[in-house]
Amino acid sequence: MAEHASPHPDHAHEGHHEEGFVKKYLFSTDHKIICFQYMFTGMFMALIGGFFSYVFRMQTAFPGVEVPFYGLVSAAEYNGLITSHGTIMIFWVAMPVLVAAFGNYLIPLMIGADDMVFPKINRLSYQVFLLSTIVLLSSFFVEGGPFGGAWTAYPPLSASGAYNNTPLGSSLWVVAVALEFVAFLLGGINFITTAMNSRAPGMKLYDIPIVVWFIVIASMLFMASVGPLIAGAVMLFMDQNVGTGFFDPARGGDPVLWQHLFWFFGHPEVYVVLLPAIGITAEIITVFSRKKLFGYKTVLNTAIATGVLSFTVWAHHQFIAGIDPRMAHIFTITTLLISVPIAEMMFVFIATLYGGSITLSTPMLWALAFVGEFLIGGVTGIFLGASGADIYFHDTYFVLAHFHYTFFPIAIIGTYAGVTYWFPKMFGRMMNDTLGKWHFWLTIIPFNFIFIPLFVLGAAGEHRRIYNYQNFPELSGEWFFALRELATVALIIMLLAQVIFFVNVYISLRSGKKAGKNPFRANTLEWQAESPPPHGNFAELPTVYRGPYEYSVPGRAEDYWPQNAPT
């Protein structure tokens, strides 16, 4: 800790000479640049994933139509598109943007450190991630096309080219996913070590901002859960290419084993991306309601409880997968138990608004939308965790709508909340609030019009991953197609609305109002640095005197009280 308590001596020189573009932006060890690398890669992948969703939604709503900007969709392509959409959105958008990008940007700045503890491992982490991205994207151009066995990659379908017709695509998929996990393992080591060891003098554990805590807990969950899946990925790769039979019943293997390995990681993974998004929400809600968080320790405890419980719920994905039916009882109980801490977290955010002085700025709108929309995702999950009800809902659009009501708030709303809130810090200029609000409403309203129809379709029995519903008489009714068309039109509007965001970023970068250090009058340490912070972050590393949410303290002239302001 001592060596990080003062700026590195060489940082003093860095203001003097401009580094070249390549060195500064491609081979940087600065945590802020690495944040931008992750964020831009993630957003680029989000555009690809979003485009894919447009193509396959068009095909489901208007089967056999020539999709504008794409063409006819074959059954194989359809499977490839939905698989890639899921894989990309979870592993190449939610993970890099929420965990890696925000983790990289926020942890050192919010704990008052000059950089990560291991800057070179940090750089390596992004480079491995970039490699994994290239491997994944290359699978679109190989013979047979990308893997099309869904993002869960259940064997035997994923294990043999004879079954999936994409021998190369499915191997590239496994390699890309495994590489990506390596990248986040490297990142996670850094996050945890930095947050635990490099905090500014005076910052006790309960003075750490919630978002930093949550990213650290998320990293711990990730590191503890990913091992089995990396092992599984190696086994799957060997089944595909070496001729082993780990998942092949004809050779003594068991396909259900993969499901256990996958979901033992896959369910904690939900909380890995959820926690940073909730943390971002906590920061924004406190600042824009000028309120102390309603029970800092409560929130922290609920996150830890969620994290521990998240390791015990995985088989609720497998109720009807052929596991011993008696196992379902245990996983029903644990799954419903996890609703308690998550509900409590939501209650805390709602209670924080009480007695506040709420300003509905663009970041606040996103943060509030996160709470409002995530509640829908949360309560619909109960249907699926209850074993008896899941028999009907399993693998229907009800499941799909449910997890989009969790992942969309996480990956899209959470990201926009964070980007609009920290943009002034990242680039030194304010974002345009009018454009921001247009973007917000034109994203949120269509979002609900996409997925509420899909809830109804799922309840009416529409099952997932179907190229053409005309093959199923019970799902070919007129109102089925009407709802599918409604969802598709809403999706197109929502995708187009994202242009507003990029226009806003462009305009704000060029001519936005100068932000100054602390435009939102926030307490946390990142707002006490210059905007944007230079390499090394703080001119003088701060000392911390109090917790992060001391807003509207009675008897003070200002309604905020920075963590580093002496008493």
Added chain:
Amino acid sequence: MIERWVVQASTYAADIDGIIFLVGVLVGFWFLIAEGVFFWLILKFRARDGERAQYITGEEAKQKRFINWPHYLVLVCDVFIVVGAVRVWVEVKQQLPSDAEAQHVRVVGQQWAWSFVHPGADGKLDTADDIRTVDELHVQVGQKYIYELESRDVLHSFSVPVFRLKQDAVPGRIITGWFEPTRTGTYDIQCVEICGIGHGMMGARIVIESPEQHAAWIAQQTSSQLAANLR
């Protein structure tokens, strides 16, 4: 809720719809309360000139009860849901009828079709009068069936929405379960686990017949199979 969209055609369909309704009522209650309070607070506590926000830590016992009481109530609701879900689950997935009261049918998934083996006139599988069909399962209303679910290649999932029945087929295993049809008609059978390029067309039909219709169908199948064998 579900019966408005999909008819109930098995003895346990109403029970599954019942647990879905129970969950719907309980989570609907919490959802409306949470969103109601949420929007009320947003509207009520908007920033006004000269008014400061209150300083509330949420750490004192008097304040904590606003979190604790909902916490306990959620837990109570969870207990109701667990008990209901487990009861339905035991009925549908764990308690199979005895062989004396049920006939066996074999359901085989493969890329990308369903094939079915019916027990035929003697009511027993693996005898000479078995009737084999592809993409069409014939059953008799009011008769209990035990299905033996198999897969020849990859995972499939045998789903009959009107029965509220769903079960994955795993290669290398025979998975058993049961159903008892309660109304006649022809309905969808769907494969609901992605199984390759043809997954989107892997549908079949279940034909639920009255005892007379079913007997007639068996007789007709048997004679046509006999004729085929003679040729």
